[in-house]
Amino acid sequence: MWKNSYNRWKEFMDLDADLSTKLEELTSDEQSLEDAFYKNLEFGTGGMRGKLGPGTNRMNIYTVRKAAEGLATYVNDQGLSNRGVAIAYDSRYMSKEFAVETARVLGHHGIPSYVFTSLRPTPELSFAVRHLNAAAGVVVTASHNPPEYNGFKAYNEDGGQLPPEQAEIMIDFVNKVENELNVEVADQKQLEEDGLLRWVDEDVDAAYLEAMKTVTVQPDIPKDLSLVFTPLHGTARHLVEKGLEQSGFTSIHIVEEQAQPDPEFSTVASPNPEEHQAFEMAIEQGKAIGADLLMATDPDADRLGVAVPDSNGEYKVLTGNQTGALMLDYILGQSKSLPKNGQLIKTIVTSEFGRVIADSYGISTLDTLTGFKFIGEKIREYERTGDHKFMFGYEESYGYLVKDFARDKDAVQSAVLIAEVGAHWKNQGKTLLDALDDLYEKHGYFLEDLQSMKLEGKSGADTIQTIMNDFREADITEAGGKKVLTVEDYATTVRHYVQEDKQEVIDLPSSNVLKFILEDDCWFCLRPSGTEPKIKFYYGVKSGAKKESEELLAAVKATVNERLHALI
Structure with a gap:
């Protein structure tokens, strides 16, 4: 199936010259080529993030245009197109280019963009959405990911990242874009002349600093x-x-x-x-x-x-x-x-x-x-x-x-x-x-730790799911010598009290997270990252002294790691 997407890109006559060259360089490496095309870069509840390069599973002008097309449809669907979209970007490769491409897609739909003249922090974008009374916001960033990554984060009219209900609507609009290569864009200079691409800078800085x-x-x-x-x-x-x-x-x-x-x-x-x-x-x-x-x-x-x-x-x-x-x-x-x-x-x-x-x-x-x-x-x-x-x-x-x-x-x-x-x-x-x-x-002496396992590509995603399935299905009754009191499965939104063998509903949205609560205020949690090819293991313990907490933390981690080593 991935070869169909690859051929579509290869045969596209107007493919960006730089992406065309890089695509040609990949032809001798079928594994890398498959990874670039085996799926569409997922637009999730936090937007999307991925490696730069050609392909449907990469960050490039075409996948950014697809995301922007979904955002444009979302803003129009909300009846807020006249309020425009604030756009900021960080210091990464292609960040400003992706910001402008977003504005070009929005402008094609008649939606104004307020784009910062130079890089700005994510929190200032959140502030700017509210300050400018915009309908939405975008930050082009991959946060703390390695240099080969970039990303696209979408914000609602309140200046917050889209919560699940709003995100699902926008995700649906993004996924309805059948061919990212065919998303239409407006000319940048024409948008500037028509007032549909408006550059912003010091005025927003001054307002933010006043709020500070x-x-x-x-x-x-x-x-x-x-x-x-x-x-x-x-x-x-x-x-x-x-x-x-x-x-x-x-x-x-x-x-x-x-x-x-x-x-x-x-x-x-x-x-x-x-x-x-x-x-x-x-x-x-x-x-x-x-x-x-x-x-x-x-x-x-x-x-x-x-x-x-x-x-x-x-x-x-x-x-x-x-x-x-x-x-x-x-x-x-x-x-x-x-x-x-x-x-x-x-x-x-x-x-x-x-x-x-x-x-x-x-x-x-x-x-x-x-x-x-x-x-x-x-x-x-x-x-x-x-x-x-x-x-x-x-x-x-x-x-x-x-x-x-x-x-x-x-x-x-x-x-x-x-x-x-x-x-x-x-x-x-x-x-x-x-x-x-x-x-x-x-x-009390609270002590926490975090372990991450980086598992890239399709095989990595399968391994992460195997780990989650094992911990869900296993009858884990203790960790680090502490009894398991409660298991909270946020995917099913069920809290299971192990000792009483009873259940209750967790009043939070569904998410692929599993938390084990132990006696004496100890716990551990498994969560696949939503932005990186990682699964994360969180630990927390409490005791009356530092050394006791350190020993307790090591014991809980050892129990989890022993199970992981048996799996991988």
Whole structure:
């Protein structure tokens, strides 16, 4: 079947010259050719992401046009075409080209586009949709994926990624495009003349930075903190630097070698602040100047990593769960008054540490599926119903939202807030590590970990499904010496209480996720990635001491890995 798609591309007379050359280069490698054509690049609930190159299973101008055609149909179907679509892009190969191709497809349908003149962070796009009263938004980015990837993320009129119901409608429109090679586009210059392609830049930046002033909790505290920041060759430098300056920070040091946009991300193995190697240059610079805090953002600036010096002067990279806990405790602890209906929102794979902290302040916690679109969807619901007041949202993978003027995780907001948290504790004679130890002493020693298995191509996808099927069908009664109390299967939305042998419905959308809840506040979870060829294994434990938690975590992981090794 894949050869039919390949032949369709090969015989297309107007195929882009660069893609035609690369397609010709693939003809001697049938395995690579099959992988490029064996399926259509999936447009899922988070948009699409894939390797660059020719083929139906690759990111290129034709698959982008197909996605844009689906978006155009969606916007028209919603009756919002006159409001237009905001479009941003990051520093990756073809990002600006894909942004313009999206605008050309939309323009063919008479839908205006507001396209940034140069690269911008994802959270600013989320803000821009709301600021410009647009019908939808697009960010061309592959987040922290390797250089050979790019992606297309779609946003609704609220500035959030499309939640399941809206996503399904758009996915259906995308899938109805039978031939990506035949999607019609308008001429760029004509669109500019007709006002259907409008370039935007500093005005939106200024409005975003004005909104950023609300992130500051204590405007008047001394900001005597030495900061090192790296945007990892991405989009964050300008807004993070300006946001810190207007908040009162003056000792801001940029890792200049990583400050310029670079689609190769040439100074790091991966432009992902979750991986400690991304901090190597920041740590070197931090040691040279004795910095109090190091910060790194991923290329599209929706994730933030933080590192802090320990008592020996060595920098310790905090986990997303730890950074989130520190920000949450600071927001709640420094608020002059807390609403009775305040709500923390986190994901099902995020530490329970946050829930315990929120409980201590009388703030309730809501769990959502993984993906910030679910957090954004809840914020919109709270605005409509008034049932809850959003206080903070976060996920373990370094994504946080402080204020809801954006509706996606926002590393710019997060950088300004965590710097303020660091300044607050420095004024008390403490580091962030000291503050974290205080939280552990008060609430228990929570410890988490994440393992990922990269399994590419069709065979990899089959292996991931085999793993999920095995863990679903197996009668797993203990892990790490802890009894399994509950198994939550989010694909069937069924929660099974193992000891009582009873079931109940999980009130969340269906998703291919499996979570095992153990006794004594321990758990592990399996989730195939929606954006990368990976399956992820999440772990969480709690005890009264660090060493005990470390041993417990190792034991739970060993149980899971033993089963995996038997499977693979």
